[in-house]
Amino acid sequence: MxxxxxxxxxxxxxxxxxxxxxxxxxxxxxxxxxxxxxxxxxxxxxxxxxxxxxxxxxxxxxxxxxxxxxxxxxxxxxxxxxxxxxxxxxxxxxxxxxxxxxxxxxxxxxxxxxxxxxxxxxxxxxWWGNALNPLDNRTVATPTVSGYRFSGQKSFCSGGRDSDRLIVSAIEEGTGRFLVAAVPTTRAGITLKDDWDNIGQRQTDSGSADFQSLEVAEHELLMLPGPFSSPFSGLRSLVAQLIFTNIYLGLTEGALAEAVIYTRSSTRVWSGSLASEVQQDPYILLHYGEFFASLEASRVLADRAADLLDAAWQQQLALTDAQRGELAIAVFAAKANITRAGLDITSRMFEVAGARATTARLRLDRYWRNLRVYTLHDPIDFKLKDLGDWLLNGQYPKPSFYS
The missing domain is CATH 1.10.540.10 (Acyl-CoA dehydrogenase/oxidase, N-terminal domain)
Incomplete structure (x- = not known):
């Protein structure tokens, strides 16, 4: 520490x-x-x-x-x-x-x-922090007598600033090989910047990192067997995708719960409504019904995918490409569903809460801001494309850091 x-x-x-x-x-x-x-x-x-x-x-x-x-x-x-x-x-x-x-x-x-x-x-x-960003290849690993020297920058290092250890990645000089290592956060050569100031997910510490001649010993490399060495090693991206899915789901559940509380306590009946109280307004009931139906479907899909992941994890190196592919389909379906349902609910919750719910004091917009920022980190279009490729062509998603 x-x-x-x-x-x-x-x-x-x-x-x-x-x-x-x-x-x-x-x-x-x-x-x-x-x-x-x-x-x-x-x-x-x-x-x-x-x-x-x-x-x-x-x-x-x-x-x-x-x-x-x-x-x-x-x-x-x-x-x-x-x-x-x-x-x-x-x-x-x-x-x-x-x-x-x-x-x-x-x-x-x-x-x-x-x-x-x-x-x-x-x-x-x-507590482990993240400095493995496969889309950011600005960190280069130069071979040394005892291992490697990492130098460069890395973006989106979520959770790094208050961590004890980091998972870091770099591109090996000369070969282009993707290297992954586990190192202490306090090691000389690591600077974690306080430069995350986005509209959402504001306390994830997802800022950038600088590596200046960071010494990484050979035994600290996580390369035996390393990324994509087997269908089992390819589970990492599905673990991540299901993390996204459940954060989106919980976030949306929290937004809907706040909307219900606010509607019951503070929302007024619209002047054109025939209802005597807001909880009997047919349009508000309709919207809440839509919210519940889409969220319930998201819960079922997410829970099914989690059970499949547990089963795949137990297979270890016996896991087959087909089993990994079936899990990917389940995870992507769950993620696609909650992405759309979540963005809809966190935006339309104001239609059932009313204009006064937009006061800055409540910051109810944080749910939409958080979800909007997070979902843009991994565009849902590519998951839907993978699902379409499976349905039309019988092709499982190709294992990558995002699929």
Whole structure:
């Protein structure tokens, strides 16, 4: 832990949680919700809330008990991500990326590597940040006697600034090979910039990073077997896509819940309505019916995909291309459905809440802003194209960092 991190941690309150992981997630969500509006306006790094997530013990949910973890499933994790996203989609994203990084270690590293790093994560309650951006190839790895020296820039490094470890990527000089490594966040040569100031997901710390002669030892490379070495290693992108799906879903559930509360308490009957009270207005009932139907379909698709991921994960290296392909179809269908449903609901929720719900004090627009920013990171058109290719031509999505 860095000196800065130690000083910050010493000033933060300790948070007590109890119960099952799902019960703890609900307690944590309530804590996050209490300051979500103010923190959305402020942006920056939410140190206290991130410390609360550390205190919850949930950072080791997926790690097996034999390695010191809680032994949770992917289906359970996605439920927790959804619970947190209802309250705060920024913190849900940073929390979820902990497990995308752990999945990267498991899928790309050797048995000795992933077991050691997972055990260390559980033992020391480590938080992993992301500096693996396959679309940003500005970081170059130059071979050295003991490994590599990484130099360059990287964008969209979500969760990096308050992390203990980073997953980083670089392009090998001369060969163009894509390298992935696990390193301490505090190592010399890493500068994480506080330059994330987008309209949504404002506390994900998704700013940029500079690497200046970052020394990476050979044993820190996650290249045995490495990316896309098998259908099993190709699960990383599907883990990520289902993370997106459940954050979108939880975010939209949170928006709809707030809309219902506001409609019941504050929305007025329109002058042209024949209803005596707003809860009997036929158009408001119609819109809520549409919202519920689309969101319920999204829940069913997301839960089915999570169950399929658990089954695929258990297959390990026995996983076939066809099994991986079937999972990809299920994940993409779920993601496409909630992307459209979520953008619709977070925009049209004001039609059932009314003009007064647009007051800046409530910041109800944060749901749409968060979803709009997040969905643009991975355009849904390409997932729909993949689904069309499967339906028309019987072609599974080709494994990549996004498919």
């Amino acid at each position: 860095s000196l800065v991190r130690s000083l910050i941690a010493a000033t933060l309150p300790a948070h007590a949680f109890s119960g099952t992981p799902l019960q703890i997630a609900e307690q944590l969500a309530a804590l996050l919700a209490s300051t979500a509006v103010e923190r959305d306006q402020r942006g920056g790094t939410p140190y206290e809330q991130r410390q609360a997530i550390r205190d919850s013990g949930l950072l080791k949910l997926l790690i097996p008990p034999a390695l010191g973890g809680l032994g949770g499933s992917w289906a359970e994790l996605y439920q927790i991500i959804r619970i947190l996203a209802r309250a705060d989609s920024s913190l849900a994203q940073v929390f979820a990326f902990q497990f995308l990084m752990l999945a990267s270690i498991r899928l790309y590293g050797s048995d000795a590597q992933w077991k050691a790093l997972w055990r260390e994560t559980a033992q020391d309650n480590l």
